[in-house]
Amino acid sequence: MYTAAIVGASGYTGGELLRLLARHPEIKVTKVYSRSRAGQPVYYAHPHLRGFYNLRFEKTDLEKTIDADIVFNALPHGEGIHFTARQAEVGSIIVDLSADYRLKDPGDYEKWYGFQHPYPDLLEKFVYGLPELRRDELSGTKLIASPGCNSTAALLAFAPLLSSKAVDLKHILIDVKVGSSEAGRKPYEGSHHPEREGTIRPYQPKGHRHIAEFNQEASRVAGERVRASMVPHAVPAIRGAFASVHSYLTQDISEKAIWGQYARFYRGSYFVRIVYSTPLRYPDVKNVVGSNFVDVSFAVDEDSGRVTGFAAIDNLVKGASGQAVQALNIALGLPEQAGLDLPPVKP
Numbered sequence: 400m401y402t403a404a405i406v407g408a409s410g411y412t413g414g415e416l417l418r419l420l421a422r423h424p425e426i427k428v429t430k431v432y433s434r435s436r437a438g439q440p441v442y443y444a445h446p447h448l449r450g451f452y453n454l455r456f457e458k459t460d461l462e463k464t465i466d467a468d469i470v471f472n473a474l475p476h477g478e479g480i481h482f483t484a485r486q487a488e489v490g491s492i493i494v495d496l497s498a499d500y501r502l503k504d505p506g507d508y509e510k511w512y513g514f515q516h517p518y519p520d521l522l523e524k525f526v527y528g529l530p531e532l533r534r535d536e537l538s539g540t541k542l543i544a545s546p547g548c549n550s551t552a553a554l555l556a557f558a559p560l561l562s563s564k565a566v567d568l569k570h571i572l573i574d575v576k577v578g579s580s581e582a583g584r585k586p587y588e589g590s591h592h593p594e595r596e597g598t599i600r601p602y603q604p605k606g607h608r609h610i611a612e613f614n615q616e617a618s619r620v621a622g623e624r625v626r627a628s629m630v631p632h633a634v635p636a637i638r639g640a641f642a643s644v645h646s647y648l649t650q651d652i653s654e655k656a657i658w659g660q661y662a663r664f665y666r667g668s669y670f671v672r673i674v675y676s677t678p679l680r681y682p683d684v685k686n687v688v689g690s691n692f693v694d695v696s697f698a699v700d701e702d703s704g705r706v707t708g709f710a711a712i713d714n715l716v717k718g719a720s721g722q723a724v725q726a727l728n729i730a731l732g733l734p735e736q737a738g739l740d741l742p743p744v745k746p
């Protein structure tokens with residue numbers, strides 16, 4: 400049994416890690432850290448987990464390292480960047496859910512996050528933890544940089560088309576709709592309930608940071624430089640992220656051939672379900688919430704030549720904590736589904 404510690408365990412992704420790991424056959428959470436909840440039992444922060452853990456939060460001290468086989472960093476980006484580097488040095492397996500180690504090019508941190516990365520040499524050593532794109536590199540790694548939810552949905556919606564060479568890589572437009580839990584537990588002016596409930600609005604329609612990781616990974620899949628553009632939208636849901644990724648076909652290719660491309664690309668990817676039959680022709684977040692599944696599909700508008708890839712995920716599961724556990728399972732040589740083989744919740 401591997402021991403695991405979660406830093407930032409009082410937050411939303413921390414809570415999801417605790418929920419998913421509660422029944423993991425090979426990983427036991429032995430330490431949870433929080434500043435605001437120090438001394439309290441886990442269920443004070445996460446009442447739905449009452450009875451599953453006999454643990455109390457310990458006070459977060461980012462100056463110290465932690466004695467555990469696996470350490471999850473579930474802190475806002477930037478807050479744990481030095482802690483993660485120190486913890487990596489002592490040899491733990493690190494799963495960092497923040498954006499701190501996702502980008503390979505240190506220049507991208509200056510461009511998209513506005514700071515000079517203090518550990519540029521460590522960036523190459525972290526594996527971008529999207530199993531459907533990086534399964535081989537994840538195997539055996541000790542350093543996992545878990546992807547963002549918007550980029551996860553967008554990449555999984557479009558990766559088979561990127562690899563097909565049949566789309567215009569210079570004109571990729573990403574539209575993401577996402578629920579309020581994406582913004583984390585701490586309420587902000589735009590994210591607390593009276594402002595967020597019932598709304599549909601764009602946010603950061605230019606320069607959204609998640610585009611940096613999309614471009615990085617999409618370029619790798621396509622084998623040439625991709626520079627896409629993204630507009631996320633806040634929608635009246637708590638969980639769920641839905642990506643529609645648009646471009647234009649550059650070749651005369653049939654829908655059947657594109658379907659074949661999706662099927663080949665995702666062969667062996669247990670958590671990807673290709674939605675391409677009646678009665679539900681397109682993905683819907685209602686069919687994935689609570690689970691690590693991602694439902695994908697596509698549509699071709701013959702009149703204009705537009706092709707759109709779709710993906711629906713639960714932002715806190717496949718978009719965060721579930722994917723983190725999936726990547727960790729691969730790193731440890733465990734079955735990819737360990738602790739995650741749960742059907743979605745409906746209605």
Ligand SMILES: NC(=O)c1ccc[n+]([C@@H]2O[C@H](COP(=O)([O-])OP(=O)(O)OC[C@H]3O[C@@H](n4cnc5c(N)ncnc54)[C@H](OP(=O)(O)O)[C@@H]3O)[C@@H](O)[C@H]2O)c1
Pocket residue numbers: 406407408409410411412413432433434435436459472473474475476478496497498546547548580581582583584585714715718719
């Ligand atoms: N929410 C999503 O859908 C999602 C998806 C993918 C990735 N992520 C990433 O995952 C990370 C965690 O997100 P989240 O949604 O779980 O956020 P969250 O709900 O706000 O939780 C973060 C936790 O970190 C602790 N914390 C905050 N600032 C800190 C600081 N300066 N020093 C030490 N501890 C601090 C807080 O706990 P205390 O105040 O109790 O210490 C808080 O509960 C973020 O980097 C986020 O970008 C989130």
